[in-house]
Amino acid sequence: MNKTKIKSAVSIEFALSIEKAGKMVDCIFKELAEGLIRNKSIKLQKFGKINLVSKKSPENVKLKSIAYIPSKKLARRVNNNFENLKKIKLALEERKELESNDKFDYKMSDEFLKQYRENKDEVLKIVLEDNDEPVKNSRIVIPDKLIKLHKEITEEESKEKDNLPG
Amino acid sequence: MDKENLIKRISKDSGIKKKDCYDIFDKVIELITKNLKKGKNVSIENFGDFIIQREEMKIFIKKNKTRIIVPPKDVIVFESDKLLAEKLIAK
Numbered sequence: 001m002n003k004t005k006i007k008s009a010v011s012i013e014f015a016l017s018i019e020k021a022g023k024m025v026d027c028i029f030k031e032l033a034e035g036l037i038r039n040k041s042i043k044l045q046k047f048g049k050i051n052l053v054s055k056k057s058p059e060n061v062k063l064k065s066i067a068y069i070p071s072k073k074l075a076r077r078v079n080n081n082f083e084n085l086k087k088i089k090l091a092l093e094e095r096k097e098l099e100s101n102d103k104f105d106y107k108m109s110d111e112f113l114k115q116y117r118e119n120k121d122e123v124l125k126i127v128l129e130d131n132d133e134p135v136k137n138s139r140i141v142i143p144d145k146l147i148k149l150h151k152e153i154t155e156e157e158s159k160e161k162d163n164l165p166g
Numbered sequence: 167m168d169k170e171n172l173i174k175r176i177s178k179d180s181g182i183k184k185k186d187c188y189d190i191f192d193k194v195i196e197l198i199t200k201n202l203k204k205g206k207n208v209s210i211e212n213f214g215d216f217i218i219q220r221e222e223m224k225i226f227i228k229k230n231k232t233r234i235i236v237p238p239k240d241v242i243v244f245e246s247d248k249l250l251a252e253k254l255i256a257k
Contacts, residue, residue: 001197001198001201001206001207001208001209002208002209002210002211003209003210003211006194006197006198006210009193009197010190010193010194010197013193014186014189014190014193023180024180024182024190025190025194027176027179027180028176028190028191028194029210029211029212029213030179030212031172031175031176031179032172032213033212033213033247033250034175035167035171035172035175036167036250036254037250037253037254038167039167040254041167042167042172043167043168044168044169044195045169046195046199047195047198047199050244052254052255064255065251065255066214066244066246066250066251066254067244068216068242068243068244070202070242074199074202074203074242075241075242077202077203078202078203078205078218078240078241078242079239079240079241081238081240082237082238082239082240087234087236087237088234089234
């Protein structure tokens with residue numbers, strides 16, 4: 001979607017000529033930009049906040065940048081493919097014999113990632129196939145499957161680990 | 167800056183009634199959010215782009231050998247227009 005489409009949508013909705021609607025939309029974004037410059041922040045309900053934030057670069061130099069923080073609801077809706085997925089903590093047994101522990105872990109992680117990605121695409125495909133607005137009803141389906149996958153793979157991992165010497 | 171101030175200025179600038187300004191403004195915001203919700207990017211000339219990016223799944227390994235799996239996430243990223251950013255940061 002771009003400005004032209006917004007203009008035509010406004011013109012249809014409010015029965016305005018395209019010229020008038022165009023002017024109005026231009027005006028809105030002009031004022032938004034000016035307001036942002038004047039006050040360094042804009043806050044709109046149901047949409048979010050745009051403001052100026054300062055960050056530190058790796059060399060410890062202060063940098064300013066513009067950040068957009070969406071409203072909670074919007075952020076949740078955008079993320080609805082993965083909304084129900086939570087962080088998972090996996091405790092590993094200590095293994096002093098394995099010096100290159102980290103390598104071992106990364107190796108497993110890659111496999112896990114690969115499997116995860118493959119399956120994730122498959123799941124998403126099924127849901128996305130027949131529709132315009134996939135997400136509404138599929139919200140529960142995807143994460144549940146993915147969570148199951150999470151668990152399956154992680155259980156496999158821990159079993160494999162148990163069989164390893166040490 | 168909040169909505170009311172914004173609408174005042176828009177109404178002054180465009181010469182359209184405040185109430186109509188409200189309606190049109192709400193519609194514009196609704197259009198943007200609707201598209202983002204559908205997973206479509208929104209780009210607005212001279213203002214900036216709202217882009218949906220997928221943060222891939224990450225795995226952290228802690229010193230005590232716990233691993234934390236952070237699931238993937240879709241987030242909205244705002245890339246402001248260069249001129250606007252320059253003006254804003256210069257101020």
